[in-house]
Each structure stands twice: as structure tokens, then as C-alpha cells.
Amino acid sequence: MDAVIAAPPDAVFAALADPANGVRLHAGTTRSEVAGGGPVKAGARLRRVRSVEGHTVDAEYEVLCFRPGKELEISGGAQGITATWRWTLAADGAGTKVALDVTVEGEGFAMFLAGTVAEALRRAESDHLARLAAACGA
Numbered sequence: 141m142d143a144v145i146a147a148p149p150d151a152v153f154a155a156l157a158d159p160a161n162g163v164r165l166h167a168g169t170t171r172s173e174v175a176g177g178g179p180v181k182a183g184a185r186l187r188r189v190r191s192v193e194g195h196t197v198d199a200e201y202e203v204l205c206f207r208p209g210k211e212l213e214i215s216g217g218a219q220g221i222t223a224t225w226r227w228t229l230a231a232d233g234a235g236t237k238v239a240l241d242v243t244v245e246g247e248g249f250a251m252f253l254a255g256t257v258a259e260a261l262r263r264a265e266s267d268h269l270a271r272l273a274a275a276c277g278a
Contacts, residue, residue, distance in 0.1 A: 142239040143269040147276035149209040149229045152236045155275040156212050156227055159186055165271045168192055175200055182206040186214060221246050238269060 145152050155161055157180045162172025171189035174180060186201045201216030205226070215224035226241045242265060 141242075141265070141269055142237065143273070144232050144235050144237050145269070145273045145276055146235045147273075148234075149231055149236045151276050152229055152238060152272065153209045153212065155272060157206070157208075161275055162186070162188055164275050165268060166190060166265070167267065167271075180206065186216075238272065240265070240269060 147155075156165070159172050159174050159180060163169045166172070166188070168191040169188055170191070171187070173187050175185040175187040178184065180186070180203060182203055182205060184203045184206075186203065187198070188201065189196065189198045191197075197218050199216055199218040201214040203212070203214050204224075205211050205213035209229060211226070211228050213224065213226040215222060217223050222245050224243045224245075226243075228239045228241075230237045242262065
């Protein structure tokens with residue numbers, strides 16, 4: 141997924157990296173915070189409670205990449221399913237081109253469910269970039 145958001149890269153990144161925005165940005169999310177407190181940075185752990193297609197998941201994610209204004213990547217999950225979100229940002233005129241890549245992998249029996257979970261997340265995230273634009277005031 142990609143879109144151009146009418147806000148500069150630093151503002152878009154700030155909206156993405158603010159754990160309190162998780163509830164606004166990800167459909168079905170009821171709780172989003174830094175696990176254990178502290179700032180969001182590479183190595184930080186985020187906790188998110190989210191319902192996707194009737195299934196509620198309380199999961200922890202690790203911030204794998206934190207490059208302000210350029211890139212944010214988080215990965216984690218629960219019950220043998222690991223989901224990774226990677227946002228890349230680039231200036232585009234007065235705005236920001238945002239590309240979002242979501243991948244899902246499963247371990248053990250969960251590998252048979254990874255495709256189904258990936259499709260459910262794609263549907264749930266279909267309006268994510270529009271929600272991000274709104275959070276940026278665009």
C-alpha cells in the first residue's frame with residue numbers, strides 16, 4: 141500500500157511513532173503503548189490489543205528500525221503468528237510518499253494460518269494510510 145500524505149515526513153513519522161496513535165491508526169485497536177514505558181526507539185517493545193475479524197489479540201511488537209522521517213519497522217505477534225509492518229517515507233513535493241508493507245509468517249501449525257491472517261490484516265489495514273493522513277491533519 142502507498143499514498144501521498146499532505147504533511148512533511150517528520151510530521152508523518154511522528155504520527156506513526158506515537159504509540160497513543162495506535163488506536164487511531166489501526167482499525168480494531170483498543171490499546172497501544174510502549175511496554176514498560178520509555179520512548180519509542182529501535183529495540184523498544186510496543187504492546188497492542190486489537191480485534192481483527194472477531195479475534196482479539198494482545199501482542200507485543202519490537203521496534204526493529206527507527207529512522208525519524210524515513211523508516212519505521214515493527215514486528216511481533218502471538219500464538220505462533222508474526223506480523224511485520226514496515227513504513228518507508230520520502231518527501232514528495234510539500235507532502236510525504238508513504239509505502240506500507242505488511243508481512244505475516246507462522247511457526248509450527250500456525251504456518252498453515254499465515255495466509256488467512258495476512259488477508260485479514262490486509263482488509264483491516266485497508267484504510268490505514270487514510271487514518272494516518274487524518275492523524276497528520278491532512
